[in-house]
Amino acid sequence: xxxxxxxxxxxxxxxxxxxxxxxxxxxxxxxxxxxxxxxxxxxxxxxxxxxxxxxxxxxxxxxxxxxxxxxxxxxxxxxxxxxxxxxxxxxxxxxxxxxxxxxxxxxxxxxxxxxxxxxxxxxxxxxxxxxxxxxxxxxxxxxxxxxxxxxxxxxxxxxxxxxxxxxxxxxxxxxxxxxxxxxxxxxxxxxxxxxxxxxxxxxxxxxxxxxxxxxxxxxxxxxxxxxxxxxxxxxxxxxxxxxxxxxxxxxxxxxxxxxxxxxxxxxxxxxxxxxxxxxxxxxxxxxxxxxx
Amino acid sequence: xxxxxxxxxxxxxxxxxxxxxxxxxxxxxxxxxxxxxxxxxxxxxxxxxxxxxxxxxxxxxxxxxxxxxxxxxxxxxxxxxxxxxxxxxxxxxxxxxxxxxxxxxxxxxxxxxxxxxxxxxxxxxxxxxxxxxxxxxxxxxx
Numbered sequence: 001x002x003x004x005x006x007x008x009x010x011x012x013x014x015x016x017x018x019x020x021x022x023x024x025x026x027x028x029x030x031x032x033x034x035x036x037x038x039x040x041x042x043x044x045x046x047x048x049x050x051x052x053x054x055x056x057x058x059x060x061x062x063x064x065x066x067x068x069x070x071x072x073x074x075x076x077x078x079x080x081x082x083x084x085x086x087x088x089x090x091x092x093x094x095x096x097x098x099x100x101x102x103x104x105x106x107x108x109x110x111x112x113x114x115x116x117x118x119x120x121x122x123x124x125x126x127x128x129x130x131x132x133x134x135x136x137x138x139x140x141x142x143x144x145x146x147x148x149x150x151x152x153x154x155x156x157x158x159x160x161x162x163x164x165x166x167x168x169x170x171x172x173x174x175x176x177x178x179x180x181x182x183x184x185x186x187x188x189x190x191x192x193x194x195x196x197x198x199x200x201x202x203x204x205x206x207x208x209x210x211x212x213x214x215x216x217x218x219x220x221x222x223x224x225x226x227x228x229x230x231x232x233x234x235x236x237x238x239x240x241x242x243x244x245x246x247x248x249x250x251x252x253x254x255x256x257x258x259x260x261x262x263x264x265x266x267x268x269x270x271x272x273x274x275x276x277x278x279x280x281x282x283x284x285x286x287x288x289x290x291x292x
Numbered sequence: 293x294x295x296x297x298x299x300x301x302x303x304x305x306x307x308x309x310x311x312x313x314x315x316x317x318x319x320x321x322x323x324x325x326x327x328x329x330x331x332x333x334x335x336x337x338x339x340x341x342x343x344x345x346x347x348x349x350x351x352x353x354x355x356x357x358x359x360x361x362x363x364x365x366x367x368x369x370x371x372x373x374x375x376x377x378x379x380x381x382x383x384x385x386x387x388x389x390x391x392x393x394x395x396x397x398x399x400x401x402x403x404x405x406x407x408x409x410x411x412x413x414x415x416x417x418x419x420x421x422x423x424x425x426x427x428x429x430x431x432x433x434x
Contacts, residue, residue: 042302043303045305046300046301049298049300049367049369050369052367053358053369056360057333060331210333212332212333212334213319213334214319214334214335218335219335223358227358
């Protein structure tokens with residue numbers, strides 16, 4: 001009996017320690033989440049408008065004017081940027097992302113079987129799981145915990161755009177987790193290049209071409225890459241906010257179930273202790289009765 | 293007839309409203325957009341941007357960016373933008389002199405000259421807007 005009590009006691013202690021850790025992680029991710037969420041919300045309208053502007057531009061200007069506006073005739077090589085997380089313990093965040101990536105690869109293969117897909121990853125976990133799944137990884141970029149300026153992802157965005165310009169890739173796709181609310185995050189696929197104009201908007205605005213000031217070439221050269229970089233930056237921010245909120249949620253669930261487990265264990269511990277006492281009393285009274 | 297006007301920076305939405313006209317500094321000169329303007333894409337220059345609504349003016353200091361004008365819709369994707377009443381004149385002056393000092397020192401070592409010039413231009417624009425609109429405060433809660 002004493003053995004059982006000691007065993008339960010040990011279990012209680014270990015669960016309590018785990019709970020402390022998960023609680024601390026929850027608080028840390030909550031703080032990080034607040035930061036990431038405010039960052040993503042502030043830049044979202046800029047990124048959305050920038051994307052809209054790019055699509056409008058692609059629709060109303062001559063594709064000859066800038067290489068980023070051209071549409072490859074045949075899609076042979078696809079570059080996919082997957083934005084994951086560096087660390088685990090964030091619920092289904094990475095699994096869902098990977099599932100989406102695998103599904104995307106399969107659907108591309110269905111369209112034409114000789115298409116080659118290269119993954120470019122941001123975040124260690126994304127790279128590891130994609131390698132394990134047997135995909136080809138072209139580049140893996142280190143991810144910093146807090147990203148506060150577009151410049152910080154410049155090497156990544158430069159590489160993607162340059163690879164498209166050099167015709168290394170005919171299509172560039174972003175896979176990231178869209179932050180909808182702190183309880184809901186949606187893995188999303190967004191085609192960055194070639195630009196696909198939304199058909200609905202085109203009819204409303206008519207087909208009038210833009211006038212450029214000072215001239216089309218300098219505007220497109222200056223702004224097109226920047227607006228596209230903004231899209232990549234926004235995807236990273238969305239991903240960051242999603243990661244932290246999903247980790248916070250996972251840690252809160254873990255702390256809650258640790259609490260439940262502790263209640264069960266304490267009940268078991270008290271029962272065992274009480275049983276021990278009852279037995280001792282019984283033994284004492286039996287021996288006393290035998291002596292009378 | 294009003295124009296849907298929206299000015300955003302990577303940090304925030306600075307101003308969004310229906311206005312009667314917008315005056316924008318572009319690289320080829322200042323333009324004023326009235327309703328039914330032809331579709332236009334232009335590069336924004338550091339300077340003063342003014343939106344007008346019912347004779348009320350909303351002056352802002354902007355640095356570079358992109359202007360997109362569609363049918364009765366003006367969207368400005370600015371690098372930075374501030375309302376006149378938000379600018380602290382002293383800070384703007386200090387920032388400008390800091391940038392100027394950097395440029396004087398720069399001749400020894402090759403620093404990013406264009407970035408510095410852009411900073412000076414931006415601060416000058418802020419200063420101008422702040423000085424001009426110092427006396428009148430556009431919002432009552434100021």
